[in-house]
Amino acid sequence: MKSVIAEALVKTYDKGNVKALDNLNLDVEEGTVLGVLGPNGAGKTTTVRILSTLLRPDSGRATVAGIDVIKNPDKVREIIGLSGQYAAVDEILTGYDNLVMFGQLYHLGKKQSIARANELLERFSLTDAAKRPIKNYSGGMRRRLDLAASLIVKPKVLFLDEPTTGLDPRGRQEMWGVIQELVKGGVTLLLTTQYLEEADQLADEIAVIDTGKVIARGTSDALKKQVGGERLEVVVDQQHVAKTVEIVSAVSGHAATVDEGLRLIMAPVSTGSAALVEVLRSLDNAGIHALDIGLKRPSLDDVFLALTGHVAEEHKEEEPVLTGRGRKAKK
Amino acid sequence: MSAVTDTYIITRRQLQLLTRVPEVLIFSTIQPIMFVLLFRYVFGGSIQTGQPGGYVQLLMPGIFVQTVAFTLAGTASGLAEDMKKGLIDRFRSLPISQSALVVGRTLGDSLLNIVVLTAMGLTGLLVGWRPSSGIGHVLLGFLFLLGFGYALSWIGAFVGLSAKDFRVVQNVSFLVTFPLTFLSNAFAPTTGMPRVLQYFAEWNPVSTMVAACRELFGLENQFGATAGSFPSEHPLVTSLFYMVLIMAIFVPLSLRKYRKAAG
Ligand SMILES: Nc1ncnc2c1ncn2[C@@H]1O[C@H](COP(=O)(O)OP(=O)(O)OP(=O)(O)O)[C@@H](O)[C@H]1O
Ligand SMILES: [Mg+2]
Numbered sequence: 001m002k003s004v005i006a007e008a009l010v011k012t013y014d015k016g017n018v019k020a021l022d023n024l025n026l027d028v029e030e031g032t033v034l035g036v037l038g039p040n041g042a043g044k045t046t047t048v049r050i051l052s053t054l055l056r057p058d059s060g061r062a063t064v065a066g067i068d069v070i071k072n073p074d075k076v077r078e079i080i081g082l083s084g085q086y087a088a089v090d091e092i093l094t095g096y097d098n099l100v101m102f103g104q105l106y107h108l109g110k111k112q113s114i115a116r117a118n119e120l121l122e123r124f125s126l127t128d129a130a131k132r133p134i135k136n137y138s139g140g141m142r143r144r145l146d147l148a149a150s151l152i153v154k155p156k157v158l159f160l161d162e163p164t165t166g167l168d169p170r171g172r173q174e175m176w177g178v179i180q181e182l183v184k185g186g187v188t189l190l191l192t193t194q195y196l197e198e199a200d201q202l203a204d205e206i207a208v209i210d211t212g213k214v215i216a217r218g219t220s221d222a223l224k225k226q227v228g229g230e231r232l233e234v235v236v237d238q239q240h241v242a243k244t245v246e247i248v249s250a251v252s253g254h255a256a257t258v259d260e261g262l263r264l265i266m267a268p269v270s271t272g273s274a275a276l277v278e279v280l281r282s283l284d285n286a287g288i289h290a291l292d293i294g295l296k297r298p299s300l301d302d303v304f305l306a307l308t309g310h311v312a313e314e315h316k317e318e319e320p321v322l323t324g325r326g327r328k329a330k331k
Numbered sequence: 332m333s334a335v336t337d338t339y340i341i342t343r344r345q346l347q348l349l350t351r352v353p354e355v356l357i358f359s360t361i362q363p364i365m366f367v368l369l370f371r372y373v374f375g376g377s378i379q380t381g382q383p384g385g386y387v388q389l390l391m392p393g394i395f396v397q398t399v400a401f402t403l404a405g406t407a408s409g410l411a412e413d414m415k416k417g418l419i420d421r422f423r424s425l426p427i428s429q430s431a432l433v434v435g436r437t438l439g440d441s442l443l444n445i446v447v448l449t450a451m452g453l454t455g456l457l458v459g460w461r462p463s464s465g466i467g468h469v470l471l472g473f474l475f476l477l478g479f480g481y482a483l484s485w486i487g488a489f490v491g492l493s494a495k496d497f498r499v500v501q502n503v504s505f506l507v508t509f510p511l512t513f514l515s516n517a518f519a520p521t522t523g524m525p526r527v528l529q530y531f532a533e534w535n536p537v538s539t540m541v542a543a544c545r546e547l548f549g550l551e552n553q554f555g556a557t558a559g560s561f562p563s564e565h566p567l568v569t570s571l572f573y574m575v576l577i578m579a580i581f582v583p584l585s586l587r588k589y590r591k592a593a594g
Contacts, residue, residue, distance in 0.1 A: 052424050077426040088417035092351050093344070104340045105427050107333065133351060149421070 003157055003188040004028040004051060009060035011046050011212075020046040021057065022212035028157075028190050028205075033183055035203030035220075036192040039304070043212040044192035045085055048161045051190065052082045064157050081155030085162050087146035089134050095121060095145050096130040099152065106153045120148040124178060140171030144178060151182070158182070160191040164198060176201055196303055200224075208303060216307050227298045227306040232275055233266040234283075235292040241265065244290075247282045251275050269295070334428035341435025346442065359405070359443060360450045363398040367451060370394065370518065371458050382550070384461055391460045392472075392544035393517030395451065396537055399444055399480030400512050403487035404504035406440050410491030411500040419589070433492075433589050437484040444480045448473060464549030472547035475570065479540050482574040485581035492588040511537045533560050536573040542566035 004027060011021040021043045028034040038044050049055040051062055053073035062069045064076050089098050096117055103113025121130045124144040134142060143163060150158065163179065164172040179202055183189060193199050199206045200220045208216040208223070216223065232252065236244045241258060244265050248256040252267035252275065259266075269275035276295055283290055298306075349356050367390075375386040382388050410433070413419050422432045452460075452473075462469050487504065494500045514528060515521070515537040521529050532538055543566040545551075562569040 049420070054420055054423055074426060077424060080424065082421070082424040084417050084420050086417045088421035090344070090348075090418060091416065092348050094351075097347060101340060101344055102425070105337060105422075105425055105431075107336070 001030045002027045003030040004034075004062075004064050004190055006047065006051065006062045007060055009047070009050060009057045009062060011043075011050065011055070011057050019212050021050075021060075024060070024209070024212055025214060026190075026207055028188055030188050031186055032204040033189040033191065033202055035199030035206045036190065036209060037194070037196060037199045037206055037303070038192070038209040039194060041211075042209045044209065045161055046212075047209075048082070048084075048159050048190070048192060052080055052159050053077055054082075079156040081150035081153075081158040083143075083146045083150045083158075083160050083163060085165070087139075087142040089142065089146050089149060091135040092133055094131050094133050095126055095137070095141075098134065098145065099149060102149050103152050108152070116152055120151060124148050125174075138171070140167050140174060143167065143171070143175060147175075147178065154185075155187065157188045157190070160189065162192055162194065165194065172198075196223075196227075196298055208307060210304070216303075223303070224298065227303050229298065230269055230272055231266050231296045231298070232269045232279060233264060233292075233294055233296055234279065234290050235262065235264050236283075236288055236290055238263055240286075240288045243286055244283065244288060247286065248279055251278050251282070263291075266296075334431060337427045337431035338435045338438065341431050342438045342442070345436060345439025349443065356443070356446065360447050363394060363447060363451050364454045366394050366397070367391070367454050367458065374518070384463075385459065387455070387459045388461070388548075388550055389545065390518065391451075391455045391462075392541050392548060392550075393515075395448060395472075395476050395544060396479065396515075396540045397512045397517055398447060398451065399476050400483055400508050400537060402440050402444060402480040403483040403490070403508055404501065405443070406437055406484040406487030407491035407494075407500045407504045408497070409436055409440070410488055411494055411497050414492065415497060423590075429590055430586050433488050433585055437481060437488060440484050440487075441477055441481045444477055448476060462548035464547060468547045468549065472544045475540065475543055475547065475567075478574050479536070479570065482577040482581075485578055485585055488585040489581050489588060492585060511535060515541060517541050534562055536570065536577075538562065539566045539569040539573065543570045 006024060006026040009021045009024040010019075012019050024043065024047060026034070026036070026047070036044055036047065046055065050057050051064060051069060053069050053076050056070060065079055067075045067079075069076050089095075090101075093101070099117035099120055100113045103116050104110065106113075108116060118127075118130075121127045124147070126141060126145060126148070129137060129141060134145065137145065147160070147163065160179070164175045167175060176198070179189070179191070183202070189202075191199075191202060203220065205218065206216075206220055206223055207214045216226070218226075232248065234244055234248060241260075241263055245256050245258055248265050248267045252269050254267050256265050256267035258264070272295060276293070280290070280293065370390050371387050375390065410419075413422075413432070413436075419432065423429070462472075486507065490503050490507070491500055494503065514524075514532050515535045516532060517537060521532040521538070524532060539562045542563060546566060
């Protein structure tokens with residue numbers, strides 16, 4: 001059964017000049033995780049806000065657990081949890097006070113609100129920070145508390161809008177752990193992200209969106225097949241380029257491509273670190289010293305390049321770069 | 332029923348905020364007290380009123396009204412802050428009454444006014460303010476002040492929910508509040524103003540409130556303008572009318588704005 005259905009959602013701003021959503025269709029099977037992957041401005045937040053009753057679409061239809069979000073927003077609010085793109089907790093109050101307040105707003109009663117708050121603080125490793133005001137929390141702690149607040153009454157469907165954007169690698173890992181735990185508990189989850197790696201880790205299925213439309217959809221494996229999976233990249237001295245191309249092509253089974261200017265040789269590989277070791281050994285045998293070598297996982301850019309033939313339009317913001325630490329091949 | 336509970340929880344949050352950041356409470360109390368002292372001792376000496384008991388008798392109602400008028404800015408910036416932090420999105424996604432957050436905020440701001448007015452009243456008594464009506468009338472005066480502050484709080488709610496930027500909220504609040512409080516009979520007679528301004532000052536709700544309080548505190552409204560104009564003859568009725576009018580307009584407007592917040 002489908003837990004979330006969005007049909008032909010359209011939302012425009014500025015009197016129709018900005019098309020945030022342009023006939024968007026989505027659905028999420030009950031008990032599964034859908035990762036909505038897209039660059040800045042793709043329409044992720046707009047989608048989440050419509051599904052969580054905060055925004056009315058210009059046209060189209062959406063249901064959550066069979067309930068119409070436009071006709072019956074009150075009923076929908078009773079069964080969803082939402083953690084927006086920016087942690088929405090009261091800065092001045094402590095973590096504990098925030099959770100107790102939200103518990104009471106869910107009409108849990110004082111005793112139960114307190115018990116639930118303590119339980120959630122414990123579960124998200126925030127017990128030590130419970131009595132500190134949120135404004136002294138780190139970004140990761142804030143996000144965790146925000147997530148906790150959306151779980152006070154066990155929601156049937158959970159919406160997480162870019163839950164790890166702005167977190168450092170450790171914070172991101174922690175958040176992933178927390179989300180994976182939740183998913184084991186059987187919640188239906190729709191999560192948005194700008195990172196293919198994140199969707200890969202957390203989602204059963206991925207919908208790629210661009211300029212308000214779903215442009216591809218499938219399991220992470222299917223998507224990666226389309227994009228080309230991991231890539232091995234080596235940089236060597238000029239005189240060794242030819243020989244290295246030979247070695248890399250042999251290991252990869254595909255013809256390696258070369259960026260002459262950067263003396264960068266790359267080829268898709270399917271065996272990951274095994275391929276890396278093999279190439280290193282062969283280079284060593286040939287007496288070639290690699291100046292730089294590594295595996296590169298496909299980034300959002302690669303996905304977009306593969307799907308649309310152009311790189312995701314970037315409104316480069318403060319987002320930290322997760323993948324592609326190394327230099328990129330010239331396109 | 333649950334709307335009442337929800338509102339109560341939000342109002343309590345408001346008070347919790349005050350205990351977490353006592354500076355807010357301290358400064359919102361110190362400022363009006365400072366005004367009382369400044370006007371009383373700096374201008375008071377040079378303003379001849381012929382009022383038994385001196386300028387301070389006329390001044391106190393003026394400062395009371397000015398202070399509650401600033402509730403507008405308080406509510407506006409509080410709600411704008413909540414909007415900015417995305418907190419309003421969270422509240423709107425909860426299965427709670429869709430008016431609780433705004434109503435709770437306005438009530439919380441009014442509770443703050445009780446504390447501030449009490450502190451001001453006590454300071455006033457220390458520097459010679461002696462309302463000559465009975466205690467019942469004085470309390471009724473304070474009730475009027477709270478009501479007026481509450482009504483203005485709803486204008487503030489509308490401003491706070493409408494503006495996209497925090498600084499805009501502050502500017503708009505001051506643009507609304509300053510002319511209202513100074514183009515009035517609060518600190519000086521309106522009779523010295525150009526005729527056009529006098530009309531404005533006469534009908535200005537701040538003036539009618541000040542006049543109403545002066546009446547309730549047992550004074551003649553010496554700073555009133557043209558004798559015989561309706562608001563100066565019937566300040567209580569006019570003030571009540573203004574409060575009802577403001578709420579009738581801004582309660583529905585603000586609640587509608589809230590439901591569509593940032594939509
Ligand atoms: N209130 C608004 N007024 C005008 N335009 C808006 C508004 N909200 C969103 N938009 C526009 O709609 C489009 C989609 O925005 P949305 O916030 O859904 O993108 P997003 O995928 O969440 O991006 P990000 O990764 O930056 O969060 C963007 O072009 C954005 O500029
Ligand atoms: Mg977004």
